[in-house]
Amino acid sequence: xxxxxxxxxxxxxxxxxxxxxxxxxxxxxxxxxxxxxxxxxxxxxxxxxxxxxxxxxxxxxxxxxxxxxxxxxxxxxxxxxxxxxxxxxxxxxxxxxxxxxxxxxxxxxxxxxxxxxxxxxxxxxxxxxxxxxxxxxxxxxxxxxxxxxxxxxxxxxxxxxxxxxxxxxxxxxxxxxxxxxxxxxxxxxxxxxxxxxxxxxxxxxxxxxxxxxxxxxxxxxxxxxxxxxxxxxxxxxxxxxxxxxxxxxxxxxxxxxxxxxxxxxxxxxxxxxxxxxxxxxxxxxxxxxxxxxxxxxxxxxxxxxxxxxxxxxxxxxxxxxxxxxxxxxxxxxxxxx
Amino acid sequence: xxxxxxxxxxxxxxxxxxxxxxxxxxxxxxxxxxxxxxxxxxxxxxxxxxxxxxxxxxxxxxxxxxxxxxxxxxxxxxxxxxxxxxxxxxxxxxxxxxxxxxxxxxxxxxxxxxxxxxxxxxxxxxxxxxxxxxxxxxxxxxxxxxxxxxxxxxxxxxxxxxxxxxxxxxxxxxxxxxxxxxxxxxxxxxxxxxxxxxxxxxxxxxxxxxxxxxxxxxxxxxxxxxxxxxxxxxxxxxxxxxxxxxxxxxxxxxxxxxxxxxxxxxxxxxxxxxxxxxxxxxxxxxxxxxxxxxxxxxxxxxxxxxxxxxxxxxxxxxxxxxxxxxxxxxxxxxxxxxxxxxxxxxxxxxxxxxxxxxxxxxxxxxxxxxxxxxxxxxxxxxxxxxxxxxxxxxxxxxxxxxxxxxxxxxxxxxxxxxxxxxxxxxxxxxxxxxxxxxxxxxxxxxxxxxxxxxxxxxxxxxxxxxxxxxxxxxxxxxxxxxxxxxxxxxxxxxxxxxxxxxxxxxxxxxxxxxxxxxxxxxxxxxxxxxxxxxxxxxxxxx
Numbered sequence: 001x002x003x004x005x006x007x008x009x010x011x012x013x014x015x016x017x018x019x020x021x022x023x024x025x026x027x028x029x030x031x032x033x034x035x036x037x038x039x040x041x042x043x044x045x046x047x048x049x050x051x052x053x054x055x056x057x058x059x060x061x062x063x064x065x066x067x068x069x070x071x072x073x074x075x076x077x078x079x080x081x082x083x084x085x086x087x088x089x090x091x092x093x094x095x096x097x098x099x100x101x102x103x104x105x106x107x108x109x110x111x112x113x114x115x116x117x118x119x120x121x122x123x124x125x126x127x128x129x130x131x132x133x134x135x136x137x138x139x140x141x142x143x144x145x146x147x148x149x150x151x152x153x154x155x156x157x158x159x160x161x162x163x164x165x166x167x168x169x170x171x172x173x174x175x176x177x178x179x180x181x182x183x184x185x186x187x188x189x190x191x192x193x194x195x196x197x198x199x200x201x202x203x204x205x206x207x208x209x210x211x212x213x214x215x216x217x218x219x220x221x222x223x224x225x226x227x228x229x230x231x232x233x234x235x236x237x238x239x240x241x242x243x244x245x246x247x248x249x250x251x252x253x254x255x256x257x258x259x260x261x262x263x264x265x266x267x268x269x270x271x272x273x274x275x276x277x278x279x280x281x282x283x284x285x286x287x288x289x290x291x292x293x294x295x296x297x298x299x300x301x302x303x304x305x306x307x308x309x310x311x312x313x314x315x316x317x318x319x320x321x322x323x324x325x326x327x328x329x330x331x332x333x334x335x336x337x
Numbered sequence: 338x339x340x341x342x343x344x345x346x347x348x349x350x351x352x353x354x355x356x357x358x359x360x361x362x363x364x365x366x367x368x369x370x371x372x373x374x375x376x377x378x379x380x381x382x383x384x385x386x387x388x389x390x391x392x393x394x395x396x397x398x399x400x401x402x403x404x405x406x407x408x409x410x411x412x413x414x415x416x417x418x419x420x421x422x423x424x425x426x427x428x429x430x431x432x433x434x435x436x437x438x439x440x441x442x443x444x445x446x447x448x449x450x451x452x453x454x455x456x457x458x459x460x461x462x463x464x465x466x467x468x469x470x471x472x473x474x475x476x477x478x479x480x481x482x483x484x485x486x487x488x489x490x491x492x493x494x495x496x497x498x499x500x501x502x503x504x505x506x507x508x509x510x511x512x513x514x515x516x517x518x519x520x521x522x523x524x525x526x527x528x529x530x531x532x533x534x535x536x537x538x539x540x541x542x543x544x545x546x547x548x549x550x551x552x553x554x555x556x557x558x559x560x561x562x563x564x565x566x567x568x569x570x571x572x573x574x575x576x577x578x579x580x581x582x583x584x585x586x587x588x589x590x591x592x593x594x595x596x597x598x599x600x601x602x603x604x605x606x607x608x609x610x611x612x613x614x615x616x617x618x619x620x621x622x623x624x625x626x627x628x629x630x631x632x633x634x635x636x637x638x639x640x641x642x643x644x645x646x647x648x649x650x651x652x653x654x655x656x657x658x659x660x661x662x663x664x665x666x667x668x669x670x671x672x673x674x675x676x677x678x679x680x681x682x683x684x685x686x687x688x689x690x691x692x693x694x695x696x697x698x699x700x701x702x703x704x705x706x707x708x709x710x711x712x713x714x715x716x717x718x719x720x721x722x723x724x725x726x727x728x729x730x731x732x733x734x735x736x737x738x739x740x741x742x743x744x745x746x747x748x749x750x751x752x753x754x755x756x757x758x759x760x761x762x763x764x765x766x767x768x769x770x771x772x773x774x775x776x777x778x779x780x781x782x783x784x785x786x787x788x789x790x791x792x793x794x795x796x797x798x799x800x801x802x803x804x805x806x807x808x809x810x811x812x813x814x815x816x817x818x819x820x821x822x823x824x825x826x827x828x829x830x831x832x833x834x835x836x837x838x839x840x841x842x843x844x845x846x847x848x849x850x851x852x853x854x855x856x857x858x859x860x861x862x863x864x865x866x867x868x869x870x871x872x873x874x875x876x877x878x879x
Contacts, residue, residue, distance in 0.1 A: 029833060035844055036836070055833035058844075061570055062829045065719060069726035073733045073746055075833070089573055158557075160571055192467075193450075196476055196557035200849045201451070208451035209466050229852065327571045331383040336559055 027053040028267040031063050032080040034254065038288045039080065045283065046274045052267045067095050067259065076259040077268035080122075083162040085169075087119040087255050088320035099258040099269055107276040111315065112253065112293045121253035121316070122275055123290035126218040126309065127167045128249070130237040132206050140242045142171065142250070145213065146186035154187065155202040155211040158195045159335035160327070163217055163252060168330060169322035170250045173314055177325060184333035195336050200224055200233070207236035217252075222289025222302050241309035248310040252319075254290065351690040354683045355702035358761050361720035362586070362708050368723060369580035376568065376577050385564060392547060392560040392588070395482060399546045400539050402486035406634055407493025408535065412523070413627045414494075415501035418616045420624060425631050426498075427873040432638030433491045434865025436822040436839070437484075438551035439858055442846050443642045444484050445555045448475040481556035487638040489545055493538040495872075500534035501527060506615065519617065537769075540596035544589050548713040551824060551843075561585050562713055575719070582716040589711035643862060649855035658856050661841070666860055669837040672752055672827070673820035673864075676759035677767075680816045681809060683760065684767035689797065692775050693783060707768050709761035714825030721758050721830060725749035751832050758826040763819045767812040774808025775801075814868035821864050 032039060036058050043054035059066070067074055067090070079096075081087050090096050091114065098117040105113075112121035129140045145154060156164065171180045192211035202214030203224060214237075224234035241249045256275060262268050274280050278297055285292040286300045298304060330336070377385075413419050414426050432440075446452050455472055464470050474480065504527060512522040550562040561581060569578030619627060683706070691703045709717065725748040733743040748754060782800055802809075824839040831840065838857040845854035 035848075057831060057833045057835065058840075059829055059831075061566075061715065061825075062719060064573070065569075065575060066722055066829065069722040070746055070750065071726070071730060073729060073743060075745060075750060160567060165571070193474075194476065194557045196555075198847060198849055204451045204849070208456065210450045223848075227850070230849065324572065327567070328379060331379065334384060334387075336557075337384065337387055 026051060027055055028077045028264050028271050029075045030054060030056045030078045030080060031076045032056055032058045033060055033082045034080050041287060042280055042283055046271060050270055064089055064093060068093055072261045074259060074261050077262040077264050078271055079257045079259055082254045084253050084316045085162055085166060085320050085323045087257055090257060091118050095260050096257045097260045101269060101273055103273045104276050107294045119255050119257040121255045121293045123254045123285055123292055124251045125290050126241060126249045126251055128216055128218050129240045129242050130203055130214045130216050131240055132212045133236055133238055135212055140240045142242050146183045150190045150213060152192050153212040154190045155192050155205045155214040156195050157197055157199055159330045165323060165326045166252050166319055167250050168326035169319045170314055172322045172325055173318050181329050181332060184329055184335055188333055188335050203237055204233045207233040219289035239306055244310050248312040251311045347690055348696060351687055351702040355705045358706040358709055358764055361717060361724050361761055364723045365579050365720045366583055368576055369583045372576040372580040376572060376574055388559050388561050388564045391558060395560060396543050396546050398482035399486045400543050402482055403490040403493045403542045406486060406490035408497050410494045410631055410634060411498035411501055413631060415498050416617055417619050419627050428635045429494050430491045430869045432488050434862050434869060435488055435642055437488045440488050440642050441484055441552040441555040443645050445475050476557045478558055481553055481558045485546055485552060489542045492541045496534040496538040497531050500531035504530050536596045540592050543592045544711055547589055550713055586711050646855045646858050649852040650859055653852040654856050662856055665836045665838050665841050668835055669821050672755050673817045675756045676820040677813045677817035680760045680764050680767045681813045684771045684812060688771040688775050703768055707765035710765035714823060717758050717762055718826040718829040721754045722749055725754055754830045755827055759820045763816045766815050770812035770815060771808055774805050778804050811868060811872055814871060818865045818868055821861055
């Protein structure tokens with residue numbers, strides 16, 4: 001019977017693995033940090049146009065590690081990320097390859113792509129300061145969050161979240177480590193509660209008078225307005241673009257890159273070209289309320305209604321370089337504790 | 338003892354499976370060896386001490402609360418005439434069906450400042466800001482400990498209740514005859530007799546708590562698992578993350594050893610225990626207090642979260658969600674079925690080996706294979722990649738050399754990795770259940786067939802397996818349910834186009850949109866109810 005058990009489990013395992021092994025055939029494989037519902041409409045459109053099937057695996061955590069472990073046999077062709085640091089991490093670990101086309105070079109401004117063509121931005125998003133409508137319109141700088149007058153009035157998600165880490169990195173690039181640490185300590189002292197929850201939860205807290213200000217990405221505003229439960233939260237706040245009278249608001253990107261060992265290179269390039277095309281840029285920006293990077297493509301009406309803004313022109317690579325320093329400062333300030 | 342030393346294949350497979358299940362742990366430990374020390378000194382100087390103390394405090398608090406919830410409940414149900422005792426007996430197990438991360442989300446959402454409870458209070462009493470009134474802060478260590486204990490206390494309750502019910506009443510009677518009061522005989526005889534069961538269940542509770550990440554995150558409580566995530570995902574230092582995970586494993590190992598120490602030499606088994614229950618008649622006040630206590634646990638641990646989910650599903654569910662549910666539900670059930678089947682088969686081999694084989698060290702495979710329970714899901718997933726990645730590479734290299742097309746990542750890139758991870762993680766549960774089941778079979782039955790000249794396998798098939806039938810079913814179902822609930826390992830290991838109920842709920846929760854995943858959550862809970870119903874039936878009709 002033992003042999004039987006062994007045999008049965010063996011057959012089981014073989015069947016199991018065989019059944020999930022997909023034959024490589026007019027398809028492209030995507031590892032995505034982006035949520036499926038954001039990218040699926042785009043991929044459906046791409047498949048309709050080209051007949052190339054798009055397979056997606058969505059994961060926020062450990063994608064780089066998985067890719068590195070898979071090495072030359074990785075099925076991944078395209079990587080989609082929601083943050084510059086992730087792209088640079090993949091780049092630094094040697095997990096990307098250069099990919100270029102006339103279409104991409106003409107569509108994406110130089111500041112939004114890697115100098116060695118290993119990654120491209122697709123959309124930009126601003127790290128905004130949301131403020132309670134009851135305060136009236138105010139011009140904010142990120143530096144103001146350290147002001148004593150906001151004591152007990154600020155809400156934010158974990159400082160360790162990539163979006164906040166990137167903001168802190170940009171502060172380091174602007175002010176240096178020592179001043180940024182002081183800033184962090186003062187912001188921490190102003191928090192209404194321990195960092196927790198998502199960007200949306202902070203807006204909810206403002207709506208409920210728990211705090212007056214919060215940090216949040218721009219697109220959440222649009223997404224909350226579209227959600228029947230969350231609309232009231234968004235209605236209670238203004239979305240503010242910080243530092244408009246000086247260096248500009250901190251901007252992060254969502255981007256794409258080709259995996260070093262992409263097995264379906266030509267299909268991958270086709271998908272990349274598609275993603276920078278005008279209709280795709282329009283659609284991408286529209287579904288998630290972001291700013292398309294391709295000049296000439298307008299953001300959605302709603303996003304446009306928030307007005308023009310000045311973006312910090314600090315290079316994305318600099319932000320990524322300061323990431324580790326930012327994490328260390330966040331630990332030193334014990335921001336999340 | 339019917340498996341002789343000559344039966345090497347059984348021995349081989351036992352050790353083989355034990356090593357296979359141990360492999361990720363070994364890989365993790367090896368991976369931690371080249372951890373850079375400067376990151377550690379930085380962490381140590383800043384946040385690590387607080388993370389560690391948080392971890393310990395949380396473990397102790399959850400353990401204490403689970404005791405305070407579980408032991409009195411067990412005593413009330415097994416020894417008194419509480420009203421609706423028969424119903425409460427199984428209702429008290431229901432919180433086990435709830436995934437902790439889900440309950441955590443529901444409760445933080447409910448009692449948060451912006452949540453419906455405080456909102457209504459503010460409306461009723463016309464309070465404007467948090468300064469106008471006091472309300473406990475759910476997102477604290479205390480909040481986390483209470484909610485986690487509410488979901489985990491049934492382990493303590495179930496095992497302790499069983500221990501009480503199986504106690505030899507003659508011992509209690511003897512103590513009464515010798516002049517003990519009812520209370521004295523409970524504290525001096527019944528409770529100490531139940532100590533082994535309490536210790537086992539507490540160990541389970543503590544292990545679950547320490548390895549948890551998603552739940553504490555909702556409470557903004559930073560523990561060692563937070564540090565593991567930070568070092569790995571933030572500082573991109575996988576080796577250091579491994580080292581921290583190893584520290585966590587040490588904690589858990591300590592719990593396991595302490596538990597075994599606590600149980601050492603505590604075998605009080607009567608050959609024919611008198612388990613006739615003599616229930617204590619409660620006075621009216623006692624009756625009220627006991628009922629309030631038990632119903633509170635049922636309500637807070639199960640009914641309230643389920644009602645919240647039902648309300649959400651009722652408000653938000655549409656046809657599209659139903660359709661998505663079929664696909665993701667199918668995936669969940671599929672991987673849970675594979676995992677449960679394989680884990681149960683392996684547990685069967687290992688427990689029978691431990692029981693029937695004569696070789697020295699026959700206990701070891703069983704003990705080793707339970708280790709995976711202590712590894713947080715994400716760390717386990719990483720260990721899977723580190724373990725099977727190289728094997729996959731070997732296979733592909735070999736295929737290339739032999740002139741075949743490379744088959745791709747057939748181990749680390751498919752459902753195989755998920756199922757393997759689940760088997761590693763949940764084997765301890767299957768092992769425990771089957772060991773307990775086997776413990777009920779008198780040792781004389783091991784020998785009888787041999788003395789009648791029947792060979793090993795036929796004997797097992799005809800004697801032990803039928804007697805183990807119900808334990809096998811329970812073990813299978815328990816693993817199945819855990820696998821349905823599991824989140825972090827699936828999240829990282831899943832192949833292309835593969836969503837499960839838990840990954841879908843997780844994504845919606847991360848956008849504060851659980852409403853749209855409420856149907857899926859209810860489905861997970863419904864499946865979680867199955868083993869409980871079954872366990873209950875068994876106990877009622879032995």
